[in-house]
Amino acid sequence: MSAETPSVAAVDPWVARDVAVVWHGFTQMAAYPGNVPITVERAEGRELIDVRGNRYFDAISSLWVTTLGHRVPELDAAVIDQLGRVAHATLLGNGSRSVVEFAEALAAVVPVDDAHTVFASDGAVAIEQALKIAFQYWVNRGEPGHTGFLALGDGYHGDTVGALSVGDGGFGTSVFDPLRFPVLRTPGYADPDWAVKAIAAIAANAGTLAAMIIEPLVQGASGILVADPEDLAAVGRACREHGVLLICDEVATGFGRTGKLFASQWAGPDFRPDIICLGKGISGGYLPLSATVASRTVYEGFLGEDLGTATFYHGHSYGGNALACAVAMRHLQLIAEWKVLDHVVEVAAHLATRLDQLISGLSGVAAVRQCGLMVGIELAPPAGAERWGRRVCAGSVGRGVLLRPLGDVVVIMPPLTSTAEELDRVVDVLAESIRDVWAEDAQ
Ligand SMILES: Cc1ncc(COP(=O)(O)O)c(C=O)c1O
The missing domain is CATH 3.90.1150.10 (Aspartate Aminotransferase, domain 1)
Structure with a gap:
């Protein structure tokens, strides 16, 4: 510690206790006390x-x-009510009532055809699930050549290795370059011609792409770069026309942030992603919950023999948490009621x-x-x-x-x-x- 750096305890005793045991994400811990958290x-x-x-x-x-907001009485009550029933029961092989109810409510509002939802706890995991689903979808169809992903410059999709791979650089990602899988990348929303370039890449690579992944309308983590909804619609049409799955990462934009329930809706009623990833605001900020919402076509590509290879062999311990889904359900109702x-x-x-x-x-x-x-x-x-x-x-x-x-x-x-x-x-x-x-x- 340099002579100028204030001692941790002198800054704040809670900060001293904090740095003694907690390792904060995206935070240089040596500088943490000096940044007066x-x-x-x-x-x-x-x-x-x-x-x-x-x-x-x-x-x-x-x-x-x-x-x-924080401590919303109606959301507090939803958690407490669900606590009186069950906090969590696994979704692997069995169902959970509040999860079924929330998935039904979600299917009614999400711009995905006949939605089926795989739940998880963080946005990055919703992305991992989407990438694996898109990849396996083609294998299950007997077209295993569709192994690539098209992603945008300035894109950010989370910090797990798959999400980092489809994300662009920055945020200290370069140290992990040897772990990241290669993707096809066209410019992001900072380039006024981003859609034209993306559409050309879709047309040229349709035979080898599993999917395109995109943050619809707003690239958030790269500094709130905003796209024209018409460009988004044109990219959606190109994916549909060339048979490339479209994954919309609405982790940041979902649940009202942009003034519609989902940013994808700004691109018009015909814009129907094959997979939408949700997180962050899905539970109103109450409990960790994320979702990978797939269309019926994608979902049906996984139907087959019990214990067979078509199955999506992926699932997390807390995926489909009953408390999180109960509060997410009430949250969705309140968005409409209020x-x-x-x-x-x-x-x-x-x-x-x-x-x-x-x-x-x-x-x-x-x-x-x-x-x-x-x-x-x-x-x-x-x-x-x-x-x-x-x-x-x-x-x-x-x-x-x-x-x-x-x-x-x-x-x-x-x-x-x-x-x-x-x-x-x-x-x-x-x-x-x-x-x-x-x-x-x-x-
Ligand atoms: C567009 C987008 N996708 C994915 C993520 C990752 O979500 P999480 O931090 O919940 O893993 C974020 C987080 O900022 C995001 O903005």
């Missing part, structure tokens, strides 16, 4: 409250999972106006990108300036708004029920933080 103890509505009683507006929805999608459209428009008025023109801001309640503010640090994203977000946290950057892109991903006033506060605080950091470096 908060230790959350409880929450109320859309605010997190730390062990010292400080309150923070959760402007990143606890890493994009919290939809309606007209959450209308609210998202309304407050997203308000947020766009405020960002335009207060952020876009600031020195140190290169671009503001938004789709629904997904916002990326790309900072433009002056030459030689360091850790801008980190410093701007630390300034916001100090002012009671919890933000976390992706490099030098500040992400605003507030709960879907956020009010216009709360969003105004987020924008005001962010503008102050950017001005402060600019002033420090401009001297």
Whole structure:
């Protein structure tokens, strides 16, 4: 530890206990205490409250999972009610009532034909399942030459090895390059011709592709890069025309984030992915749950002899957790009952106006990108300036708004029920933080 680094205990005794035993994901632990993390103890509505009683507006929805807020009485009640029945029973070979009920509700709303759902607990696992299903689908059909995947530049699909393989670089992935399987990659949404190039690759490689995987409408983790829905629709048509399975990764965009229940729906009613991956907001941010939703055609490709080779030999211990499915079911009902999608459209428009008025023109801001309640503010640090994203977000946290950057892109991903006033506060605080950091470096 250098002379300037404050001792862990001097920073915060909870941080000292934390670093003694916890290893945080995507976090350099040597720098963790110095980055002044908060230790959350409880929450109320859309605010997190730390062990010292400080309150923070959760402007990143606890890493994009919290939809309606924290401690929603109706969701709390759904968990408690299910606890009175059973917390978990395996789905391997047997059924579980709350899982059946949620899968039925999901099938009624997801843009996949006659949906059948494989449940898991994290988004990356939903992706792994989709890749394996797509691969085995062709083997089961007796066409084993379809082994490749088409994926986009700037794509992110999670951190397990298969998900890392279809994802593009960045986020420290290069160390794992020897483990990643090769994929065919065409440019992402930063290229205005991404769809034309993807369609050409689909046409040229249809005979060897198992599937194309795409984050419909928004590439989130690469800094909220937004596509035109018409381009998305054209890519969907090309996949259908050339017989390439289309996997839509809606882990980040699903459950209302973009103003529709699923981002795929912006591409129109004819856009019907073969497989959709869901996670994050699926349980309202309450319990780990993810889902790989396959069309009837894909599902039927796996039907055959008991214990035969056509079976999908994949499943996780907690896949189809009863508590998670019970809360996910109530969450889906509340999205409709509370007209959450209308609210998202309304407050997203308000947020766009405020960002335009207060952020876009600031020195140190290169671009503001938004789709629904997904916002990326790309900072433009002056030459030689360091850790801008980190410093701007630390300034916001100090002012009671919890933000976390992706490099030098500040992400605003507030709960879907956020009010216009709360969003105004987020924008005001962010503008102050950017001005402060600019002033420090401009001297
Ligand atoms: C589009 C997308 N896919 C997959 C994942 C991985 O989800 P999880 O972190 O639950 O594994 C993420 C996470 O940010 C994501 O944004």
